[in-house]
Amino acid sequence: MxxxxxxxxxxxxxxxxxxxxxxxxxxxxxxxxxxxxxxxxxxxxxxxxxxxxxxxxxxxxxxxxxxxxxxxxxxxxxxxxxxxxxxxxxxxxxxxxxxxxxxxxxxxxxxxxxxxxxxxxxxxxxxxxxxxxxxxxxxxxxxxxxxxxxxxxxxxxxxxxxxxxxxxxxxxxxxxxxxxxxxxxxxxxxxxxxxxxxxxxxxxxxxxxxxxRGARIRATVTGCAREADLAGAVARAGGLTPDLWLTEAADDPAGPPAGSVLDPAAGLGAASGALGVLQAAAAVAHLDTHGGHTVLATCGGPEGDGVAAVFLTGPDHTP
The missing domain is CATH 3.40.47.10 (Thiolase/Chalcone synthase)
Known part of the structure; x- marks a missing residue:
């Protein structure tokens, strides 16, 4: 049986x-x-x-x-x-x-x-x-x-x-x-x-x-990826259209369309391994004000061995 x-x-x-x-x-x-x-x-x-x-x-x-x-x-x-x-x-x-x-x-x-x-x-x-x-x-x-x-x-x-x-x-x-x-x-x-x-x-x-526990949710880490180039990393991370792009490579012709582009680490010294976390902190600050927005953070480039991309979305974001 x-x-x-x-x-x-x-x-x-x-x-x-x-x-x-x-x-x-x-x-x-x-x-x-x-x-x-x-x-x-x-x-x-x-x-x-x-x-x-x-x-x-x-x-x-x-x-x-x-x-x-x-x-x-x-x-x-x-x-x-x-x-x-x-x-x-x-x-x-x-x-x-x-x-x-x-x-x-x-x-x-x-x-x-x-x-x-x-x-x-x-x-x-x-x-x-x-x-x-x-x-x-x-x-x-x-x-x-x-x-x-x-x-x-x-x-x-x-x-x-x-x-x-x-x-x-x-x-x-x-x-x-x-x-x-x-x-x-x-x-x-x-x-x-x-x-x-x-x-x-x-x-x-x-x-x-x-x-x-009733915590305030300030952002969602919607997608993360690491690829050989910017386009591949952005696509694999979710391919969303960002309202704000946080990057050191603001003049990259392969960059995704974005409402605005910003390097939050400019003027702070060589951020190196801290750069991506600084970008994420800036993204959270942006989403505190613009809860429906999408923010893209990218690090790395052709001179390195890859590009990392992270999408963060606000608590009011609608997919």
């Missing part, structure tokens, strides 16, 4: 949304300043990167921690003292290309001068590329997946891709995405220009989780 079982109904696809944004960028306070809003004051690394909670941490980790706290607070997940979400289901995804360069070069100089006997064990973790993500996770008790991407020009948008994937596949309910690049003499020598010396953080959540 056999028993037939009805086919299980497929679960609805999980959707990744943005509920929080935080900046630790010199001269800036809120993400709308990436779109041109001007305020007095803003973050100052000279005074903002000190404190007992930052002792024995590398510069990139300190910047990341200073961007993460306001992002979690904006998402309603930080009460000023502790993380109020589920640490077990919260991931940290960091993008940085030169974040630990100064640390590694300093250790190499010490070894060349004093051999390994001259190294400090307290500083050794700072030579790991994942020290930034680890510092954020330990500070807030985030025990989900912990990843650092050092992937060149597309790294920031690639971090959004992986954070979205973690949420859509159920590996995490929440993800803190951070783009950070510290400055320094060695970084400036390598890049030929000063780096951003700042960080930006986004809080991504499953739409269901955000709705359950």
């Amino acid at each position: 056999s028993t037939a079982h009805p086919a299980a109904a497929s679960a609805p696809a999980r959707v990744a949304v943005v509920t929080g944004v935080g900046l630790a960028v010199p001269g800036l306070t809120l993400p709308d300043e990436l779109l041109g809003t001007v305020r007095d004051g803003g973050f100052d690394p000279a005074t903002g990167l000190v404190g007992r909670d930052l002792r024995h941490k590398d510069r990139a980790s300190r910047l990341a921690l200073r961007a993460t706290a306001p992002a979690l607070r904006a998402a309603g997940l930080f009460d000023g003292d502790r993380y109020t979400g589920s640490g077990d289901t919260t991931a940290v995804v960091v993008s940085t290309n030169v974040g630990i360069l100064e640390n590694v070069c300093s250790f190499a100089d010490t070894i060349a001068r004093d051999t390994v006997l001259g190294l400090s064990p307290l500083g050794l973790p700072q030579t790991s590329s994942n020290v930034i993500a680890g510092s954020v996770a330990m500070a807030h008790g985030l025990r989900g997946p912990n990843v650092t991407l050092c992937n060149g020009p597309t790294s920031g948008l690639d971090a959004l891709y992986w954070a979205r994937a973690l949420i859509v596949t159920g590996r995490a309910d929440t993800a803190v995405v951070i783009g950070v690049e510290p400055t320094g003499d060695i970084v400036t020598k390598l890049l030929g220009t000063p780096a951003l010396d700042g960080a930006v953080a986004l809080v991504l959540e499953s739409a269901d989780r955000a709705t359950e």
